[in-house]
Amino acid sequence: MTQAYRPSRRSVLLSGAALSLSGLVPLRALAADPIKTAGIYTVPVEQQWVSRIHQAAEAAKAAGRIDYTYTENVANTDYPRVMREYCESGVKLIVGEIFGAEAEAREVAAEYPDVAFLLGSSFMPDAAANPNLAVFDNYIQDASYLSGIIAGAMTKSGNIGMVGGFPIPEVNRLMHAFMAGVRETRADAKFQVSFIGSWFDPPKANETAIAMIDAGADVLYAERFGVSDAAKERGVLAIGNVIDTQADYPETVVASALWHFEPTLNAALDAIEGGAFKADNYGVYSFMKAGGCSLAPLGSFEGKVPAEVMATVAAKEAAIKDGSFTVEINDEEPKSS
Structure with a gap:
């Protein structure tokens, strides 16, 4: 690769x-x-x-x-x-x-x-x-950006952990889009970024996420399975990727960027x-305007995310769909800040 x-x-x-x-x-x-x-x-x-x-x-x-x-x-x-x-x-x-x-x-x-x-x-x-x-590929940077807006509003520490599989372009662009969304609502956010070197190793993803929580992260970007388990265990929040796992983590997963x-x-x-x-x-x-991605419903977090933040999300989503706003594509490997 x-x-x-x-x-x-x-x-x-x-x-x-x-x-x-x-x-x-x-x-x-x-x-x-x-x-x-x-x-x-x-x-x-x-x-x-x-x-x-x-x-x-x-x-x-x-x-x-x-x-x-x-x-x-x-x-x-x-x-x-x-x-x-x-x-x-x-x-x-x-x-x-x-x-x-x-x-x-x-x-x-x-x-x-x-x-x-x-x-x-x-x-x-x-x-x-x-x-x-x-x-x-799952080029769902549009939905990842929107999920970042929510994450930025929900973090209290401004410290966000991001656990990915491999730093390949299609993963990198999702992470960068998420980080850009976070900065819309938390301009001073800091990020811990790590890749586990596997597409399916929940224990390693869990271990990596726990280390990030210990280093101050209170919101985790769960690009891999295992991250939301760590968030649940330690009582912090998570943002999902590709699928909606909120039913399994009703008090943990705030929102997810879904791939269709x-x-x-x-x-x-x-x-x-x-x-x-x-x-x-x-x-x-996979782009949002083609119906290839979307933001999952807030579900159990309905009403817990500030209304003005969701209004921003709705406005950005409409702009993405009508072409008046384009989420930046950055395929470079993201780094911790």
Whole structure:
């Protein structure tokens, strides 16, 4: 993930053949049967990020648009093999995440030009090498910014702890957006920032969060599972990310920035059904104006967040949706202040 992806000569030759007609992948023009779809995930499907993909896929299955199966807990080193097995079984759409297997996954995609790949990635699509591979990520900086406005209003110490998985661009931008939101209501806020080096290690996230609380944090940004448990244990507040966990932490999680994968998946299915799926950046479907993210309802914290703060949130949300305000995108690694 720290190294730029370079397609192999073989992948370029294979993809060149696929592009010889129109540059589009004629995967499913005008077909009515459900699209045979496979999800390949490196973590359990209950993990925050993957759960949103899985939920959207299950909804598409219930609607009759796809025939969906999945494999979870796939090691990065095993990812290409699982991709090939699904391709050989007749799957026409593969969804998943290739952050730890970028080059290898793109090699496989080049071998199967009649399969559509919709994959979470840190790199942009490459139409020359992989005309059948589109990328996405949870670019929910809009909702993260709004959750930060609330966090800034709820902190008493002005000390906020932030626990992330890895300092990759798509995580960094969410953290920066959250911090920018905090400064709207608490200009003098200080941040403790740490990354645990894992997408799913609740004990380590918990331990890191406890250390931040001991260092004065009274609001935690829970980018990973385990952080809200620490907040609950120590009686401080937390802001959720990707999913709404307030039902599990009714006195702890004030608000959450939610990711909705449905617009991303539906756009890909529409393209496949129209025979027009191609290399593209589907990350834009995670933006708030596309319906790809939102701020969770306050729930048990209704009335506990000052009304003037929620008015600010509502005004900023409207401005984001109508395009009069754009949340800054900063993919640089955030640092403690």
